[in-house]
Amino acid sequence: MTQNMDVVMPKILVVEDNPVEIETIKARLKQKQYEVLIAKNGEDGIRLAIEKQPDLIFMDMILPGMHGLEAIIKLKQNPVTKDIPIVALTVMDSSEFVATCFKEGVSAFIKKPYDFSEIFEKTKKLLGSSDPSQKKVMIIEQESSIMTMITMILMRSGYQVIASGNGETNGVDILEEKPDVILWDKADQADGAFPFLNELTPESETSIPIILLTNSDSPEEIKMKMSQLRAKNYLSKPFSSKELLEKIANVLCD
16 A cells, blocks of 8 residues: 555534633544544634635634634635534524524534534534445545545545545555545556556446546547546536536446
8 A cells, every 4th residue: 555545534623712622522523533623712713724624613602812703704705714614612592693603604503511412413414424334435636726625525425535645546556445436637647557447447346437537628638538547437627516526426326
């Protein structure tokens, strides 16, 4: 196995200033195999959300300095973080406050003091199951921004993601990881993969459908690249989350 192939676990940012609650929620989420980031105020929460691109944010409403709702508004106004689901942790539950939070983009509420079953329930609902039996998608892509975008979309839709961090892989990696589908940028692949493509064809017991990721708009070039990878379908960049999920669903149903 090469070291750049990793099962990417969902990343959760917890914005909370109570040290006891921080340690408790961090420990419980890690038990469920989530990566946990901690910020103790709204400013740090915004900074970490922009830098680390978490898949989910738990935001305490009463924080030192910036109020939690103010931080949420800023996150929802930022194109980098606007699509990250946010769960409000709050002692305030008036109908007016709740309506305002939903209007500003909050995905869910958890009333303090809370039960951790509710934390896990909201996490699972917003991110999808982390059950290892879920469908596994391998991404072979060199451009980090595209890799991050695809990873976030897939994990929020319940897929397990295996990411090739520098765009290179080989056939051994593919066969050992046993993904259900591969998203592959033809320009970013290692030569060592080609001998193993014979193992991935529909006639093989280890058949794995491949979706080509391409910057090309040329039908002839796309056809050539699909032939080289023996891809079942393709996505031309840039593509929407809807297009991505539909292509994956289609090849998995064939």
